[in-house]
Amino acid sequence: MQHQRLSRELAKISNSPPVGISVSPKDDKLNVLEAQIVGPDNTPYKNGIFKVEILIPEKYPFIPPSIKFITKVYHPNIDDNGRICLDLIKMPPKGNWRPTIGLEGLLIAIRMLLETPNPEDPLMAEIAEEYRNMNSEFVKKAQLFTQKYAS
Amino acid sequence: MIDGNLSLLIKYPLISTKNRNGRIHYNGRVMCGSHDTDLHVIEEKINGNVTFTLKTTFGPEINEKIAKSESQNIVDFLDNIVTLLARTPQNHANSYKRVLHEYFEFTRFHLNIRNSHISSDLQLIKVTTVDEGRREHRLEISVDLDEVRDVFQPLNVELPEHFVKALGGKFSNLTEIYRRFLGVLEELQPFFDVMDEVDGNCGVLDPETPTRGHCHRRIWLDQNLSVIVTIDPLNVRARPELRFFGPERLVHQHLDELNEKLEEWNDRGDFLEELLKILSLEKFPQKPKTDRDVLMDVGECCICFSLRLDEKMPEIICGNKSCENFFHVQCLYEWLSSVNSKRILNQIHGQCPNCEKEISCPLPDDNAVT
Numbered sequence: 001m002q003h004q005r006l007s008r009e010l011a012k013i014s015n016s017p018p019v020g021i022s023v024s025p026k027d028d029k030l031n032v033l034e035a036q037i038v039g040p041d042n043t044p045y046k047n048g049i050f051k052v053e054i055l056i057p058e059k060y061p062f063i064p065p066s067i068k069f070i071t072k073v074y075h076p077n078i079d080d081n082g083r084i085c086l087d088l089i090k091m092p093p094k095g096n097w098r099p100t101i102g103l104e105g106l107l108i109a110i111r112m113l114l115e116t117p118n119p120e121d122p123l124m125a126e127i128a129e130e131y132r133n134m135n136s137e138f139v140k141k142a143q144l145f146t147q148k149y150a151s
Numbered sequence: 152m153i154d155g156n157l158s159l160l161i162k163y164p165l166i167s168t169k170n171r172n173g174r175i176h177y178n179g180r181v182m183c184g185s186h187d188t189d190l191h192v193i194e195e196k197i198n199g200n201v202t203f204t205l206k207t208t209f210g211p212e213i214n215e216k217i218a219k220s221e222s223q224n225i226v227d228f229l230d231n232i233v234t235l236l237a238r239t240p241q242n243h244a245n246s247y248k249r250v251l252h253e254y255f256e257f258t259r260f261h262l263n264i265r266n267s268h269i270s271s272d273l274q275l276i277k278v279t280t281v282d283e284g285r286r287e288h289r290l291e292i293s294v295d296l297d298e299v300r301d302v303f304q305p306l307n308v309e310l311p312e313h314f315v316k317a318l319g320g321k322f323s324n325l326t327e328i329y330r331r332f333l334g335v336l337e338e339l340q341p342f343f344d345v346m347d348e349v350d351g352n353c354g355v356l357d358p359e360t361p362t363r364g365h366c367h368r369r370i371w372l373d374q375n376l377s378v379i380v381t382i383d384p385l386n387v388r389a390r391p392e393l394r395f396f397g398p399e400r401l402v403h404q405h406l407d408e409l410n411e412k413l414e415e416w417n418d419r420g421d422f423l424e425e426l427l428k429i430l431s432l433e434k435f436p437q438k439p440k441t442d443r444d445v446l447m448d449v450g451e452c453c454i455c456f457s458l459r460l461d462e463k464m465p466e467i468i469c470g471n472k473s474c475e476n477f478f479h480v481q482c483l484y485e486w487l488s489s490v491n492s493k494r495i496l497n498q499i500h501g502q503c504p505n506c507e508k509e510i511s512c513p514l515p516d517d518n519a520v521t
Contacts (some may be wrong), residue, residue, distance in 0.1 A: 005456040012446050014374045015439065020360045024398040032355040034398055038369075039355070039380065047381075049394060061454060062489050092490045098504040099454045099486050100476075102446065 002060055004089050009103050021107045023054070031056045034063075035107055039150065040115045042143035045073070048150030051081075054103070056139065061099035064089045067106065074138075074145035076117045081146035085123040086113055154261060158226050181229060182212055182298075183236045185376035186378075190232065194225060199366070202229045237299040246296040247273055257325040276303075282336045288363060290332050292325065303328060309362040310335060311342070311384040330406065338403055339363075342384040343423045349380070369396065371438045376401050378430065388431070390416035453505060456484035467512055474506035483512040 007030065013023050018037035033054040039045025050071040057063045065090055069082035077085040087096040088109050122128030130138045159166060165187075180187045190205040203225065205217050213235050222228035237246075257384040258267045265287065266279035276292040281516050291306040301321035308315045314335045322328050343363065347425055350361060353373030357379075361368070367381040369399035376397035393409060395402040405453055412429040420428075427434065451458050452465040453476045465477035484499060487510075492501030494514075504511040 002455075005454075009458050017356055017377070019357045022371075022375065022377065022396050024400075027397065036396055039397070049379075049396065051399075059489075061182060099410055099482075099506075102506045 002056075002058075004028065005061060006056065013104055014088055018108055020103055020111055021104075023103060023107065025055075031058075033103070037107065037111050037114070039146060041110060044139045045114050045146050047151070048146035050114075050150050052107070061102070064095070064097035064101075065093065065103070065106070067110065072145055072149040073114075074127065074132050074142040075114065076119045076122045076124055077113055079123045083123065084110060084113070084117075085121060086110065087121075159229075162226055163229055175225075177225060177229075183231055183233050185477075188236060192225065192228065196444050205232065205411070217299055234299055238297050246302070248304060250294055250296070251283050253325055257329070260326070263328060275306075276325070276406060280336075282334070282343070283340055284343055284347070286347075286363075288332075288336055290329070292328060295321070305332075308332075309364040310339070311366050313385065314339065315364070341387045342382065345382060345387050348423055349382075353435045356438075370435065371403075372405075372430075372436055373397075375407070376405060378405075380426070388418040388422070390418075393429075450477055452477055452479045454478060454486060467510070468506065469503045469506060469510055471503065471508040474503060474508065476503070476505045478512070481515045483510070484515050487512060 010025065010033075011029075013021070020040065021035065023033055023035040026032045026034045033056065035052040035054055037050045037052060039048035047089060048071075048075060053068055053070050054065045057065065064070065069078055069084065071082075072080075073082070079085075086109060087094075088101060088106060089095065089097060091097050096140075115127075117131055119128035119131045122131065127138065154441045156168065159168070163179070163181055166475075169176045169178070174202060177192040178190075180189050188209075189207065193206060195202060195204075196468075197447070197507070201224075202307050203222055207213060208214060211363060216235055217232055219383045220228070222231060251269075254269050254276060259262055259402055263280055264278055265281050266277075267274060268274070271295065274294050275376065278290045278292070280288055280290070282288060282345075289309065293304050293306045295302055295304065298321065300323045303321070303322045303325055305318040305322075310318075317335050318328065331342045346361070346363075346365075346368075348372075349355070349368050352430050353368065355361070355368050356371055356377055357369035358365050358367075366384055367379055369377050369379045369420040371377055376395065379394045379396055380422070381394075395405050395409075408502040409429060409433055412431065416425055416429055423435075441476070443448060445449055447453055447456050447459075450465065452460065460479045460481060463481070465479050465482075467478040467480060469476045469478075485502075486504055487499045487501040488494075490501065492499050494500075497514050498511050500509065502508065
């Protein structure tokens with residue numbers, strides 16, 4: 001069952017990839033995927049290519065995939081280890097994962113998180129603080145990270 | 152002092168200067184918005200400091216503000232007065248008149264305007280023009296009626312970043328903005344040509360809706376591989392920046408091939424042919440007209456994306472009219488129980504994973520309480 005769903009999801013994404021996103025299986029196994037996200041325009045992540053690793057749990061889609069950034073990102077909701085704070089990738093009642101969301105939806109949501117960070121629910125308190133109160137400083141550092149790690 | 156007088160003469164030619172008993176009297180007219188105002192100002196030295204006093208009354212609010220303002224010289228002082236006067240509401244009528252006049256003169260004068268429009272509140276002007284390559288370009292200009300002189304400001308200009316700057320700032324007339332806009336369009340003709348060629352011949356994935364401001368295109372190469380081509384609008388003939396996008400092993404393999412060919416780029420060659428050459432392609436692969444453009448077909452379970460599961464069809468349909476998704480009993484049951492939904496007798500109640508409205512599901516055969 002999982003295989004059928006995953007291969008359909010991957011086929012759809014590779015045939016009509018969503019804006020700024022690519023996903024493909026790492027090696028031949030379907031349970032480890034590598035995705036790439038292009039930093040959205042009008043953000044300090046612009047022109048960066050960010051690598052993301054997706055692990056598909058055995059019970060997918062009843063349990064959300066675990067997703068983390070491999071590329072370093074300077075962002076209030078992404079920590080040093082690439083972990084992402086996003087309610088869609090957590091199980092209810094804490095999170096908002098539902099089996100109808102799927103990989104494409106998740107990756108689009110993550111790209112949107114780059115576009116609009118959520119400093120109200122930060123993983124990196126200091127960056128969130130900076131994002132709110134010294135935005136130009138935040139933008140400068142995020143751009144620097146993008147140039148250094150994502151180019 | 153001579154310098155001061157000169158700039159006064161240039162900016163406010165209708166003001167006369169008289170020196171009487173150590174005080175300087177300024178008398179005359181200033182242009183304010185589109186009408187004239189008479190005024191009288193006295194300059195005197197008190198304890199070594201030059202101070203200005205406005206003798207004309209424009210109402211308590213304005214006079215008070217002017218009295219508080221600090222000015223180095225008479226031109227500054229008059230500037231302040233003119234700015235304040237122009238900002239007062241009764242002068243908006245004059246701003247309206249001026250903007251309308253400017254707009255109609257502008258649209259009548261320029262014949263290559265294809266379309267133009269001014270909003271009913273006079274705060275936004277839209278102009279469409281056509282360039283040499285018969286491409287349409289839109290220009291939006293915001294109108295700031297509170298501004299004295301430079302009322303017009305180009306808005307959301309869809310041009311490459313570098314060229315947006317040429318249209319930055321505020322302008323006192325529309326013709327100047329338009330002249331600059333046309334100048335930039337002319338300069339960018341080779342860039343637009345190349346972008347149009349790319350859009351017409353390559354399987355473009357991103358941007359979803361390319362504008363004239365986008366300098367990059369993500370081009371389809373294969374199922375999992377695409378290349379992001381970024382073109383320098385200032386140097387269209389030069390080799391564009393190429394970045395592969397896809398799984399690491401494919402990217403590496405293509406990068407190696409590309410690196411060997413990089414030097415073969417010829418600035419004088421045809422852009423697309425040069426691009427094919429360094430990508431080692433005969434022609435640009437076209438995105439297949441896909442048969443798998445949808446995740447699910449009608450009637451399939453929206454959890455496992457299939458029709459049959461252990462020989463069973465999706466039996467449950469969400470009762471919400473705007474949802475009506477299908478589920479296998481087993482799939483929906485497994486989801487509802489994994490989020491601890493309520494069990495009552497042989498049913499489990501919870502939320503539809505698609506629309507979050509209430510849904511319930513019988514326990515699958517092997518889980519039923521007998």
